[in-house]
Amino acid sequence: MRKTFEQFIEDLDHRTGLHSGLRRFLYEEIPASSGWHQVFGSVALFLILIQFFTGAMLAFNYAPTPGDAYSSLRYILTEVTAGRLMRGLHHWGASMIIVIVVLHMVQVFLWGAYKKPREGTWIVGAILLLLTLAYGLTGYLLPWDNRAYFGTVVTTKIGATVPLLGPYVSRLLGSSGDIGVVTFARFYGLHVLLLPPATMLLIVLHVYLVRRHGVAPALGDDARPKKSFFPEQVFKDTVAVFVAFAILFIMAIAVRVPLERMADPTITSYTPRPEWYFLFLFQTLEVLRGAPDVIGTVVLPTIAILALMLTPFIDRSKLVRVRQRTLAAGIVLLAALGWGGLTGAAILGTPPPTAASQIDYSGPIQWMQLTPTELAGVHYFRQEKCATCHNITGDTPKTGPNLLNTSKRHDADWLMKHFMDPASVTKGSVMKPVDLSDTELKELLSLMMKLTPENGDVVDSAPDFAVNGALIFQKNSCGTCHSVNGVGGKIGRPLNGLAQRRNEAWVIQHFQNPQMLSPGSPMPSYKFTPSEMQDEVSYLFTLPDKAPGQ
Amino acid sequence: MPDHKATLTSEAEIYGSTRRAFHLAVVYTLGALIGLAMAIPTILYLLVPPKPRKQSGWIDAGDISQLTPGVPVALSFQESRLDGWRLETEKKTAWVVKEPDNKIVAFGPQCTHLACAYHWDMPSGKFMCPCHGSYFSIEGKVLAGPAPRPLDRYATKIENNRLQIGELKQSAPNA
Numbered sequence: 210m211r212k213t214f215e216q217f218i219e220d221l222d223h224r225t226g227l228h229s230g231l232r233r234f235l236y237e238e239i240p241a242s243s244g245w246h247q248v249f250g251s252v253a254l255f256l257i258l259i260q261f262f263t264g265a266m267l268a269f270n271y272a273p274t275p276g277d278a279y280s281s282l283r284y285i286l287t288e289v290t291a292g293r294l295m296r297g298l299h300h301w302g303a304s305m306i307i308v309i310v311v312l313h314m315v316q317v318f319l320w321g322a323y324k325k326p327r328e329g330t331w332i333v334g335a336i337l338l339l340l341t342l343a344y345g346l347t348g349y350l351l352p353w354d355n356r357a358y359f360g361t362v363v364t365t366k367i368g369a370t371v372p373l374l375g376p377y378v379s380r381l382l383g384s385s386g387d388i389g390v391v392t393f394a395r396f397y398g399l400h401v402l403l404l405p406p407a408t409m410l411l412i413v414l415h416v417y418l419v420r421r422h423g424v425a426p427a428l429g430d431d432a433r434p435k436k437s438f439f440p441e442q443v444f445k446d447t448v449a450v451f452v453a454f455a456i457l458f459i460m461a462i463a464v465r466v467p468l469e470r471m472a473d474p475t476i477t478s479y480t481p482r483p484e485w486y487f488l489f490l491f492q493t494l495e496v497l498r499g500a501p502d503v504i505g506t507v508v509l510p511t512i513a514i515l516a517l518m519l520t521p522f523i524d525r526s527k528l529v530r531v532r533q534r535t536l537a538a539g540i541v542l543l544a545a546l547g548w549g550g551l552t553g554a555a556i557l558g559t560p561p562p563t564a565a566s567q568i569d570y571s572g573p574i575q576w577m578q579l580t581p582t583e584l585a586g587v588h589y590f591r592q593e594k595c596a597t598c599h600n601i602t603g604d605t606p607k608t609g610p611n612l613l614n615t616s617k618r619h620d621a622d623w624l625m626k627h628f629m630d631p632a633s634v635t636k637g638s639v640m641k642p643v644d645l646s647d648t649e650l651k652e653l654l655s656l657m658m659k660l661t662p663e664n665g666d667v668v669d670s671a672p673d674f675a676v677n678g679a680l681i682f683q684k685n686s687c688g689t690c691h692s693v694n695g696v697g698g699k700i701g702r703p704l705n706g707l708a709q710r711r712n713e714a715w716v717i718q719h720f721q722n723p724q725m726l727s728p729g730s731p732m733p734s735y736k737f738t739p740s741e742m743q744d745e746v747s748y749l750f751t752l753p754d755k756a757p758g759q
Numbered sequence: 760m761p762d763h764k765a766t767l768t769s770e771a772e773i774y775g776s777t778r779r780a781f782h783l784a785v786v787y788t789l790g791a792l793i794g795l796a797m798a799i800p801t802i803l804y805l806l807v808p809p810k811p812r813k814q815s816g817w818i819d820a821g822d823i824s825q826l827t828p829g830v831p832v833a834l835s836f837q838e839s840r841l842d843g844w845r846l847e848t849e850k851k852t853a854w855v856v857k858e859p860d861n862k863i864v865a866f867g868p869q870c871t872h873l874a875c876a877y878h879w880d881m882p883s884g885k886f887m888c889p890c891h892g893s894y895f896s897i898e899g900k901v902l903a904g905p906a907p908r909p910l911d912r913y914a915t916k917i918e919n920n921r922l923q924i925g926e927l928k929q930s931a932p933n934a
Contacts, residue, residue, distance in 0.1 A: 262797070266804055272844070284844035288809035291800040444782035451789040458796055 235439035237420065242427035243442055246320070248449035249313035250419075254412065255450045256306045259457070260344075261405060263299040271351075273397045275390055278353040279471040286468060286571035293571075297461030303345060305457055307486045310341055315541055318520070320531050322425035328521035330418040335517050337411050340404060345484055347400040350393060354570070358472035359481035361396070362388055367494075370502040387474055428530050468571040473754065475709045480560055489551035495558065496551075563713065564674040564747040575664040576671035577753055579656075580696040581688060584679035586656025587671050589649055598640065601665045609640060613665050616658040624654050652683060678748020681741055690732070695756035701732065708750045716746050817916065817923035820865070824920040826857040831879045831886070831897065833868070836924060853913055853924060854879065854886070856897055866899055867911035867927045886910065901933055908932040 222228035270289050272281040285292035314334065317323055323331035350361040365384035369375045376385070383391025436442065483491050490510070497505040516523070524537075568574070576584065590596070598609040615624065626633055628650050631640035643650065660667075682688065688697035691704050707716065715726065720742065723732040737745060820836040835852045853865040866886075870877045875890035885902060886895040893904030900909050914925030 259797075266801065269805070270843075277845070280844040284809075288844075289804065290807040290809065291804040294800050295804055440779060440782040440786055444786050447786045447789050451793060454793050454796070 234420075235443070237423075237438040238435040239424045239438050239442060240426035240430040241433035241436055242430050243424055243436060245445055245449075246316050247424065247442070248446050249309055249316055251446035252449050252453045253306060253309045253313055254416075256302055256309060256453065256457075257408065257412070259298060259302050259454075260306065263295050263302065264401065264405075266295045267299060268401065273351070273393070273401075275353050275393050275472065278351060278393070279468075282352050283468060283571055294461050297464070297466055298457060300466045301457055301460040301464065303348060304484075304486070305453065306341055307345065309453065310338055314338065317425075319534060319537055319541060320425065320427070321524070321526075321528060321534055321537065323521040323524075324425075324528060325521070325525070327418070327422050327425060330415060330422065331521050332518055333411055333415045333418065335514075337408065337415065338517075339514070340408050340411065342486075344400060344404055345486065347396040347404070349484055350388075350396045351400065352468060353393070353472045354469040355472055355476065355479055356467075356469045356481075358388065358474065359476075359479045360483055361392070363481050363483065363491075365392065367506045370506045372503055372507070426528075428528055465569060465571075467567070467569045469566065469568075470570055473709060482555075482559055485552070488555040489548050492551040492555035492558070495555070563750070564672065564743070565708070565750040568672070568751060573666045573670040576667040576675065577751060578664070578694060579659065579667060579671075579679075580694050581679040581682040582652050582696070583656045583659050584667075584671060584676060585683045586652040586654070586659075587668055588676045588680050589645055589653040590656060590668050591676075593643055593645070593653070596668065601660065601668050612657060613660050613662050615660060621654060621658060624657060625650065628654065648683075674744040675748045675751060677741070677744040678746075681737065681745050682748070685735060692756070693752060703756060704749055705752050705756045706754050707752065709754060713746050713750065716749065717742055720745070817925055820853060820855070820922040820924045822920055823855065823857065823863060823917070823922045826855065826863075828857045828859050828861070829897065831856045831866075833879075834865075834922070854910075855922065863915055863917060863922060864899070865913040865915050865922070865924055867913065869911075870906060871901075871908045871910060871930070872904070872906040899930070906933075 218228055267285065270281060270285045270292065272278060282296070285296055289295075317331065317334070346364060349364075350357050362384075365379060365382055365388060368382065369379040369384075371378060379385045382395050383389065482488070490505075493509065494502075494505040576587070579587075595612070598607050600607050600611045601613060619627070623634055627635060627638075627640075628643040628645075630642055631638040643653070645653065656668075682693070687704075690698040690701040692698065693704050697703075711719075719726045719732075720735045720737065722734055723730045818836050818838055820834045823834075826832060831854045833852050834855045835850055838849050838851050840847045840849065852868040854868060856864045856866070858864060868876055870888035870890065870893055872888065872891055872893050875888050877886050877888040877893070877895070879885075880887040883894075884897065886897075886899075888894075888904065888906070891905050893906035894902040895906070895910050896902055898909075899912065901907075909930045911927055911930050913927050916923045916925070
């Protein structure tokens with residue numbers, strides 16, 4: 210058997226040269242000093258392949274046009290088997306590549322491995338770093354949620370500040386007006402059609418150059434016997450790849466990639482933030498506020514990129530031991546401090562996320578469709594611990610019946626009697642009367658009549674701030690004048706779509722002094738505690754843009 | 760071309776065959792683990808389609824209290840269909856007849872021959888298909904022409920005088 214296999218390999222090699230080619234590739238000689246510090250290139254290559262693969266997988270269920278992009282991504286996250294994992298791998302993989310590519314460059318820089326004759330390898334690597342950033346920039350828009358949209362608005366606005374070319378670039382990207390279908394198509398085309406083959410070509414060139422010049426030796430390597438790339442270095446590379454993959458896989462499962470509300474260009478209150486690895490650029494612009502825009506957006510980045518590209522020509526000194534490269538270490542340390550400081554400052558300067566902005570739109574959001582009365586009912590459902598004896602979504606056996614589809618079995622009168630004296634309508638019921646006021650009972654009742662298999666999870670998934678908001682809404686009879694989700698008075702404006710019309714600060718001020726902002730408004734002023742105010746405003750800002758059925 | 764054998768022998772002195780075997784085992788094991796961790800989700804992702812979601816069974820087609828018995832009316836209604844991530848709403852039509860005993864029948868709007876749209880021909884009191892001259896009675900039976908089976912019927916029910924339309928059922932071929 211073994212003999213036949215060996216014969217087969219030999220015959221195959223005779224005809225294709227595959228086997229001997231692979232051997233030649235693997236049994237390359239590498240310097241004796243090679244080791245763990247050189248694993249990052251392989252890890253970066255591995256992660257890029259993971260990105261190509263998961264990207265192709267996502268394309269099976271993704272519709273690349275604004276609007277549809279969002280709903281199809283939501284479909285991937287909520288309906289498609291293992292879709293959440295695929296997206297998680299692609300999302301966190303992108304961040305991880307940045308980390309690994311930077312570590313790879315830092316290693317090469319610290320060891321001075323870019324020196325003659327390896328200048329070309331370094332420059333191709335620097336271009337690959339720029340391509341990696343271009344993936345991040347173009348991919349950021351593709352989920353088409355508010356985060357994607359407003360982040361990209363900032364990016365294209367920065368592009369527009371380039372002297373002379375700016376307006377042209379922005380017309381080229383279809384972003385001279387608002388970002389829309391044209392920009393989206395350009396970014397998508399770059400992200401999936403142009404960048405991947407360009408990356409592939411440059412990686413081939415990069416690896417070819419590494420092989421042509423051999424792995425960079427350290428001082429004293431000449432005197433020591435060479436090692437073989439396979440299997441000793443391959444072993445180290447594989448262990449590093451595995452560690453990276455394990456971290457990525459765990460992140461993809463355990464850390465949810467949030468999906469915000471679908472992009473809505475009319476919102477005026479959104480605070481855009483770039484992806485974490487661009488925060489330092491963002492903060493540089495903040496620091497340079499007052500100076501002409503072009504300094505932060507064009508001059509400094511150009512200098513940085515040039516310095517990076519020209520590193521092998523700036524430093525033409527002889528090869529020394531890594532410990533003696535104090536200047537290089539100093540530069541890396543300084544860069545790390547600068548990057549860390551700017552990124553930290555940007556994070557500190559970010560306003561704390563509001564409860565409304567933290568809702569994960571790829572999770573259950575049926576509770577947003579409830580009226581304030583029904584949502585207040587969720588409060589009493591939880592307060593009275595109805596779930597101790599009744600099932601909604603679970604199926605562990607419990608004393609009382611499942612409460613889904615209550616409205617199909619009973620009417621409101623029956624249910625009211627049941628709340629006040631269970632045994633009067635259900636013989637032998639062991640349920641205690643529900644000790645709530647009439648108004649409160651009506652709210653609980655309206656929730657009960659609403660529960661169906663489609664929306665049953667609301668009793669678990671409605672966030673506390675929204676339930677509190679609905680409760681405050683009910684206690685202050687806001688529904689007398691305002692409608693929410695199609696229910697309520699018509700004296701005031703419907704509250705659906707408030708997030709599009711106003712920002713939170715305006716709404717808070719309006720609660721305190723309506724006439725100051727809307728002269729002649731019949732609305733009384735409200736004194737809420739700060740936490741009540743926060744809950745109320747957050748609740749109102751999570752209402753669907755349109756009432757159901759409109 | 761360098762002589763691999765020679766380098767490997769000289770190297771074996773420092774590298775040792777046990778370490779080499781260990782390294783190989785780790786490379787193959789970790790490689791297989793990564794392959795497996797990617798292959799399983801990929802197979803699930805590609806080959807296990809999402810569960811079809813329940814569609815609302817009945818569609819409201821409007822008030823039918825004003826219908827005159829024996830006079831067919833074309834009622835149109837909106838049918839929503841979930842196509843992946845998209846909710847498609849299609850306008851559909853049914854020819855609705857109130858029978859003398861007040862029973863309601865809703866016919867599918869296409870001729871059973873080649874799916875042309877037929878209409879009610881008032882003077883003759885028949886459904887007429889203009890394509891190939893099929894005629895149907897008010898009960899949907901084929902009176903003339905190439906139609907192979909009576910008109911198809913929708914499942915129907917009445918709630919508060921409003922017609923609810925269900926699935927379109929194919930009729931049995933002509934006897």
